[in-house]
Amino acid sequence: MLSKLLPPTVDNTYRGHRLALWLLGALVLFKGAIGLGTIFNGRNAATSADGIPLDTFAPAGEQAFLSLFAAWGLAQVMLNLIGLLVLMRYRSLVAFAFLVLLVEHVARRVVFWVLPLPRAEHAPGWFINMALIVVMVVGLVLALRRGQPRTGSRGELGGW
Secondary structure: OHHHHOOOOOOOEEOOOHHHHHHHHHHHHHHHHHHHHHHHOHHHHHHHHOOOOHHHOOHHHHHHHHHHHHHHHHHHHHHHHHHHHHHHOOHHHHHHHHHHHHHHHHHHHHHHHHOOOOOOOOOHHHHHHHHHHHHHHHHHHHHHOOOOOEEOOOOOOOOO
């Protein structure tokens, strides 16, 4: 299985289930949009999607939080640009891309469990995060399945 996660040759040949390519594409676009939203509209994203009561913060605390929130958004955008590069040029790393995104996401959940943020109960972001974890796990399993080798030509379904 390690050779499927870290193939000896990094190229555009993909051997997993074709649906994993579509899931990675949707995941990269969705998480990239979330990252951009936290950069350019962080206050709204924090209060509405994540239920963080920014109105209870001191002005300096709110500014510090929003700056860190935007920096996290930038990190998300960068991770998803790497995912886009995997889809377009290095498809042999699709399973690895799913694993990296999944480990980052779960590790972030653990950090928030250990160091919780004040937030409203069951903010919509919680449900979105659970759905993203499911998509990442399903995508990883599908990417690890052995299929017919496919290269990223434009003529085939799943080619970009």
